[in-house]
Amino acid sequence: MLIAAAAIFVGLIVLLWSADRFVDGAAATAKHAGMPALLIGMVVVGFGTSAPEMVVSALAALEGSPGLALGNAVGSNITNIALILGVTALLSPIAVKSGIVRRELPILIGVSAVAILLLLDKHLSRTDAFILLGIFVVVMGWSIMTGLKGDGDALVGELESEYEQDHMSLKMALFWLVIGLLLLTASSRLLVWGAVETASFFGVSDLIIGLTIVAIGTSLPELASAIAATRKGEHDIALGNVIGSNLFNTLTVIGIAGAIHPLTTESDILYRDFPVMGFLTITLFAFCYSRANQGLINRTKGGLLIACYAAYTIWLVQSALSQASLA
Numbered sequence: 001m002l003i004a005a006a007a008i009f010v011g012l013i014v015l016l017w018s019a020d021r022f023v024d025g026a027a028a029t030a031k032h033a034g035m036p037a038l039l040i041g042m043v044v045v046g047f048g049t050s051a052p053e054m055v056v057s058a059l060a061a062l063e064g065s066p067g068l069a070l071g072n073a074v075g076s077n078i079t080n081i082a083l084i085l086g087v088t089a090l091l092s093p094i095a096v097k098s099g100i101v102r103r104e105l106p107i108l109i110g111v112s113a114v115a116i117l118l119l120l121d122k123h124l125s126r127t128d129a130f131i132l133l134g135i136f137v138v139v140m141g142w143s144i145m146t147g148l149k150g151d152g153d154a155l156v157g158e159l160e161s162e163y164e165q166d167h168m169s170l171k172m173a174l175f176w177l178v179i180g181l182l183l184l185t186a187s188s189r190l191l192v193w194g195a196v197e198t199a200s201f202f203g204v205s206d207l208i209i210g211l212t213i214v215a216i217g218t219s220l221p222e223l224a225s226a227i228a229a230t231r232k233g234e235h236d237i238a239l240g241n242v243i244g245s246n247l248f249n250t251l252t253v254i255g256i257a258g259a260i261h262p263l264t265t266e267s268d269i270l271y272r273d274f275p276v277m278g279f280l281t282i283t284l285f286a287f288c289y290s291r292a293n294q295g296l297i298n299r300t301k302g303g304l305l306i307a308c309y310a311a312y313t314i315w316l317v318q319s320a321l322s323q324a325s326l327a
Contacts (some may be wrong), residue, residue: 001201012217014187015052019221022180028173045181049225049241050248052218056190057257060210065196067262070124070208073217073253074273077112077246077258078211079219081280082309085242088226089302094235096288101240103146103284105223108243110280111250116274120227129258131318136251191217203324207266211273212316219245239297246281270317274290276312280305 023044030044060068088094096102114135118128168176195214199206211232222245229238257263283305286299 001198003199004194004197007190008198008213008217011187011191011194012220014183015191015217016220017058018180018187018280019048019052020180021176022051022226022273023221024168025176025178025191026171028168029170029177030108032173041230044121044322047248049221050245050253051184052188052251053253054217054256055184056214057253057261058217059185059192060189060196060206061261061263063192063196064261065192066204066257066261067207067266068192068195068210068214069257069263070254070265070269071207071260071273073257073267074277074306075211075215076219076249076253077277078273078280078309078312079215080222080242080245080249081284082312083216084219084223084226085239085284085297086302087223088230088238089297089305091227092230092297093299093302094239094297095228096239097236101236104143104240104243105248105281105288107143107218108246109278109281111135111139111247112278116270117256118208119270119274121156121266122267122270124254124258124263124265126259126262129255129262132251136247136255139247139251145277156198157181161283169306185211191307199223201273202289202320202322205266205268206272207269208316208320208323212313219298227304272315272319280308303309 026044026048053072057069057072060066060072066267085094118124118131185229191214195209196206199209200214217318223243229235229241287301288295
């Protein structure tokens with residue numbers, strides 16, 4: 001058990017560090033290649049910040065742990081909205097100005113609904129997985145095309161200001177891109193092993209471990225970037241990172257895991273976790289489209305999001321205790 005706990009701790013630390021290096025290297029490489037700031041932010045950084053979830057879920061699927069693979073994706077989405085945006089809004093209210101960000105929220109609701117429908121039979125086949133990946137390609141293509149046309153959008157201006165400050169050489173960018181990816185894969189394998197061993201030791205499902213320890217750990221890059229962006233007044237980047245990450249998680253993390261190995265789900269994820277994810281996504285939509293305060297996610301709303309996360313965590317702990325008592 002101590003070895004498994006150490007594997008989780010070390011795996012998370014290296015995972016977070018390597019993911020940060022991977023994102024920096026990828027973004028700098030894309031900048032040297034002449035990629036516009038919007039594409040770097042939406043595609044390169046969006047893909048990079050979701051890389052921990054993707055690699056962890058892919059390895060979990062390969063090793064026959066579907067609960068960990070799905071729990072990581074769904075748990076990360078819940079953590080992103082309830083915990084990360086809640087904490088960020090408490091530190092500094094988030095003003096939503098970008099039309100790009102607003103347009104992606106209804107898409108996120110639709111994508112979440114599709115994922116739930118595909119999993120209603122408690123099985124994610126390779127066909128289901130490729131449907132999710134196909135939707136991702138369409139959504140990203142549409143987002144990029146509409147984004148590139150919106151030169152005056154608040155998000156575009158914030159991204160251009162953000163990436164103008166990056167002066168990493170191409171040689172260093174490629175170095176961190178490769179090293180980050182290698183360490184990302186190795187640390188993810190260590191984390192998956194530790195998570196599965198811990199679940200087995202305590203007699204709880206790997207779904208619970210995926211929804212809690214692993215989901216929080218793999219979401220830390222989004223928390224760091226959201227807080228950093230908000231402190232600079234780049235509110236649309238903070239919110240855009242969370243929405244983009246949830247789109248990646250729902251479509252690519254689940255899609256890649258299912259494409260590697262068809263997944264069989266537990267009833268709990270359908271009747272407990274997906275409804276919570278859907279409720280929080282709709283709540284975020286209501287907050288951002290509120291006419292009363294022009295889409296401002298203030299400290300009161302941030303506190304409500306954190307309260308929702310606390311209640312959900314207590315629910316998970318109770319479920320884990322019930323499973324352990326029956327084991």
